[in-house]
Amino acid sequence: MAGKRSLIDVHEKSKGYDWDYPDTDPKYPSRFIIPKTGKDPFRMLVRDYVRMEEEKDARTYGFLDGALRMRVAETAEPRFMEALKLTLPDLTNAEFQAVSGVGMIARGIGNQELRQGYYAQMLDEVRHTQLEMSLRRYYVEHAPDPAGWDVAQRALYQHPGGHVSLALFQNFNTGDVIDAVINLNVVVETAYTNILLVATPETAVANGDHALATTFLSIQSDEARHMANGYGTLFAVLQDESNVPLVNEALERHFWHSHRGLDALVGWQSEYGAVHRPWAYKDQWQEWVGDDFIGSYIDKLTDFGVEAPTRLAKVAHDVSWIHHSTALALAAIWPLNFWRSDVMGPADMEWFDSHYPGWAEVYGPFWQGHAAMADPSSGRLMLQELPSLPPFCQVCQLPCIMPRPDRSEIRVFEHGGRNIAVCSEGCEWIFHRWPKAYEGRKSFWQKYHGWDLADVILDLGYVRPDGVTLMGQPSVSLERLWTIEDIRRIGFEIKDPLAS
């Protein structure tokens, strides 16, 4: 007991020291006034923390052993496994960006109590990265079709779906530290991790993947403390009135951007990466983001001048559609993927139309066409049917067919001597408000303008060890897989829709 007491004293004393990192020329100076007072939201001794996390790790790794015996990877729905090849590396990217993000925050926050919380969070984020990498190693070794898992992280960064993840999560560690906190701890972790890490495990279990479920739930058990970090920081900066408009603007920006990236990808995984769907994405959003985050968390902060994002109603509307449009785009570009897409059959279509009335009319014909062209003997690709390729949004990196292909809200404008496309009014606002953060990015189509599709696939390296069979396929149940030759025969040339 005496030992414990003195440890607590040391812990308290260490928070009494105050220093600033001697950085006279920070890359991202903060516009916020950060008070010196504030409470350590973690309130835990390193020793107790490490013991607790070690126990959680042991349980999760132990489960991977069990998964081996239960043949989880072999028996899970292939459609689920395949979609994970995109979304799990997407998440690992988020963890990795968060590691460096909380490092930046701890350095820049200038408040010893709050700093404690971010130090501990950095350990958490490293833990998450490692848990996910172990799970992925398990998949590489035991998935019936490991193609794609073996190259996933490199493949991700080249792929349009990975660009969505990069664009979103770079905000964890570039820019003002308080902006980073509002993006990482407040919007992504408080508003969105419950859908990702609590609801998605249900989908995983329904589709036979208990290994993913266990890993995600273990990760989620750390999120409450990250939310506390965000709340503690927000509460501290809101004590100074001059910070209030800055908080509101950061919330506006990150709420919109996170909606685009996360609602598109998490919605896609949970409905198009599933055969069995325990819930509809839009209902999860209503519960966790609409009721809990806006209706409770933000609501309580309105006394301090925080306001609901002005685009909230628009987000709530688009949540019903953007993942369907994402699914359509990802299936249309299936030869460029490093996972197998799938055909949506009659049962899927019925589920979609009953949960999203109007779905069949907008998306039904596409999926019928996709099914008809799935076999390599068809010799056709959906890409050939499009009048042109959709540009990618310069901000969120989604294809500009949002919220629905028949109601695209694309805007194209000239900037710095080239054409820029954004998917929506929200992304357009972000672009013009922070042009430096977005103008430099080259688009996927721009890079491959004028290339034959077969050469693009070879350049990306998305072929199997035989050198000819594609990693990407339009269906998980093909008799014969598509090869580079099948694609070359079609002779499809990439044309950048923004090329002048």
Add this chain to the structure above:
Amino acid sequence: MSAKISVEPFGESFECADGETILDAALRNGFFLKYGCRHGGCGTCKVVMSEGDVEGEGSSFAISAGERADGVVLACSSRPATDCTIDVDSMELTEDEFRAGDQVASFEVELASLERLTHDTCALSLALQPPASIAFTDGQFVNVVVPGTDMVRSYSLANAPEDSDRIDLIVKLLPGGAFSALLESGLHVGDSLTLHGPLGELRLRLSHRKVLMVAGGSGLAPFLSMLRNLERRGRSREIDLVFGARTRADLYLVGELERLVAALPGVTFVPALSEPDDELWTGERGLVTEVIARRYTSLDGYDAYLAGPPAMIEASIPLITGLGVRPANVHFDAFVSSRR
């Protein structure tokens, strides 16, 4: 025989004396649990029994059969039969709040004005004695001690939170009610009263949805507070307020509501009479449930707020959820009159 109550997620425990409720024991031991009416009517004090047994009940408003089956009990009306473990996670208390004990304050007030609104409804304005200010959110209520007894009656505040130096209440005079009797005869401007509060979780939640407010009887009070608060803060919401009364003479504060509607774009006031005796009445006719069924083919994308007589609330909830309001987005205050 006393029982030991363990409280998760705080890992704390305390003794509950024989015959004492879990809520009373927690407060007596210096811990805080959320509560409202304290007699099983409002549901604020719900906790999950993860181990042990209790005796007690509570109104079916405060707690549904499904919740009961899931082990939910009302701390204010449950007396332990064995040692118990309760989980108070759903109260969303921070550890600091839990350990700080009961912060709900007592106030001495002076009756500043008493006005008859209808034959059975009064408006009371109570001036706070030092401490001369009360911090509350629009939608909360106070428990007023009936003078000369230890009974309390719950009433919602009708004023905006900014008017923190007074408490405006709307009181329905119930035949045979203890407080009503007092109002009819014994209570005069200048008299003192004691009250506890503010209490309750009803508040206009931030959301992207439209709002349907349904008021009956004295249930207009929390909505008045909400609308007045919106007016003060210079922001509006899309709100339909359906106010049900029996006859033209039972409607009250119509002028004030019309003023608020004019000041708040997006707000619509829908008075409805179930027995319109007035030939000239051009407004809605029928019970509020009939009016809602007639006016809305769908309430998908709405939040609903209800306040008024239990029968009205009971009839409205299935109708409203049937029209598409998510059950989680139905919020209500049902002041079940005390059976004590």
